[in-house]
Each structure stands twice: as C-alpha cells, then as structure tokens.
Amino acid sequence: MERSVALAQRFAAQAARLPFATIANQVVLNQVLVRFEPPGEYDRDILHAALASEIQREGTCWIGAGRWRGHAVLRVSVSNWSTDETAIDDAVTSLARAVEKVFAKVPTRDLNQRMDR
Numbered sequence: 377m378e379r380s381v382a383l384a385q386r387f388a389a390q391a392a393r394l395p396f397a398t399i400a401n402q403v404v405l406n407q408v409l410v411r412f413e414p415p416g417e418y419d420r421d422i423l424h425a426a427l428a429s430e431i432q433r434e435g436t437c438w439i440g441a442g443r444w445r446g447h448a449v450l451r452v453s454v455s456n457w458s459t460d461e462t463a464i465d466d467a468v469t470s471l472a473r474a475v476e477k478v479f480a481k482v483p484t485r486d487l488n489q490r491m492d493r
Contacts, residue, residue, distance in 0.1 A: 380405075384406045384454045399411075409442075409450070427471070430474035439467070
C-alpha cells in the first residue's frame with residue numbers, strides 16, 4: 377500500500393502544476409482527486425467529463441470524472457501492482473494533453489490570465 381500511496385502522491389504533485397489544476401483531497405491513500413477551475417462561467421461537470429473522455433479515448437490510463445463534496449473532479453486510483461513511476465509520469469502527460477485539447481475549445485480571453493501557472 378505504501379508504494380501505491382507514494383505513486384498517487386507523485387501523480388498529485390505533477391498534476392497540481394497543470395493549468396487551472398488543484399488537488400481536492402489530501403493524498404494519504406491511493407486516490408487523487410483533481411479539480412480544474414479555469415476562469416469564466418463553464419459547466420464544471422461537462423468540463424471534467426470531457427477531460428476524462430479524452431484521457432480514456434487516448435488509452436494511456438483510465439481516469440474517471442466524478443463529484444466530491446459537491447464539486448466536479450477527476451478521480452485517479454493507483455491500484456495495479458504493475459504501476460510504476462513511468463506509468464504515473466505517462467498518466468500525467470496524458471492528462472496534460474487532454475487539458476491542452478479540451479481547453480483549446482475554451483475562449484482564449486478567459487484562459488490567458490492563468491495559462492502560465
């Protein structure tokens with residue numbers, strides 16, 4: 377279990393550096409909840425569902441959309457014995473690609489404020 381927690385913490389640390397990302401939970405187990413909050417008025421459920429769909433379509437990993445404490449989130453669970461640091465890095469890269477692709481559809485004027493985060 378310690379290994380899965382360490383890998384989940386690795387994912388959280390890297391994902392937190394993505395534009396508009398925050399980690400919604402304290403990563404003390406193998407679960408990571410990532411929330412994206414770009415500026416502007418957007419349906420957060422649709423945004424997170426689109427991110428999850430893009431990640432799943434790509435096939436590098438499986439990340440689901442869900443709700444936690446009333447907020448839309450992406451849910452990551454590190455549970456496979458074969459998951460290693462490279463797999464975590466690849467999963468974050470997949471998430472970054474999904475963010476880039478999905479947020480490309482969000483009006484630029486709203487995103488320019490925080491893209492350099």
